[in-house]
Amino acid sequence: MEKYKEAGLKLTPQRLAILKYLEGNKEHPSADDIYKAISKKFPTMSFATVYNTLETLRKRGQVMELNFDPFKKRFDPNPRPHHHVICVSCQKILDVQNEFSLDPPQIESEEFEIIGSHIEFYGVCSKCKGKRRN
């Protein structure tokens, strides 16, 4: 929790609960997931606080906002940039460990200065592969 203090953030009980929930979480929860999980133990937690906190953390680079779920934003507490695999069947999202070196992209009639990249892999996870019963 040290790093949050260093960043000049107030450590309220609500924030601690959110931080604890995110810590090591690999499920890429949505704001709603976070709210639901925490409000069980913390009935006064409000959506506004969840969004405020996530927005604050995002600005400080401590969570990443993931946009590939068309229904809602998801949040990733893994601060270093990385890639993802998405199960097209159950929508589960997992982190990809390796790094990729990509050729510079060819763009029609534009000179882009490339800063970074993000790869989404689409696939079927082992659980869903089993269910499909080939």
Added chain:
Amino acid sequence: MEKYKEAGLKLTPQRLAILKYLEGNKEHPSADDIYKAISKKFPTMSFATVYNTLETLRKRGQVMELNFDPFKKRFDPNPRPHHHVICVSCQKILDVQNEFSLDPPQIESEEFEIIGSHIEFYGVCSKCKGKRRN
């Protein structure tokens, strides 16, 4: 327009307007963009029709739904899979022409069957680079 007929779609004036708007459009418009553009010339066009048509086209693989704009879905009339560059300053999205061969992703404790992938490059377009006045 031949291909739409072949697919068994009814060619209503509204659909023709949407198809014409998308034809060759590289701007990855949102449903709202499409609605706004078309309702000027076609005042009775409704959102429902825009969404219905896009959904129909998506099912037939004639448009792609893009999710990386956190505020809304965007649509891409380019039917073959391809990658994108996004200007972090003006949010403009352009197509990337080249293909990439990616190593299989390493995933913790899971065996994914990989089906496809999509790369987003982030960068600054030439227009925005100029504005920044380095």
Added chain:
DNA sequence: CTGGCTGCAAATCTTTTGCATCCTG
């Protein structure tokens, strides 16, 4: 103490839906 944070409810924005009517094939 004081500014940042919280909680509530209302507002906003995008997308979806129900249903009566319309019109293409």
Added chain:
DNA sequence: CAGGATGCAAAAGATTTGCAGCCAG
């Protein structure tokens, strides 16, 4: 003429905002 398509308005979700009161530093 039938079934798919349209248009309207209302509903549904996700996220944001205004504001009064609260509390960590």
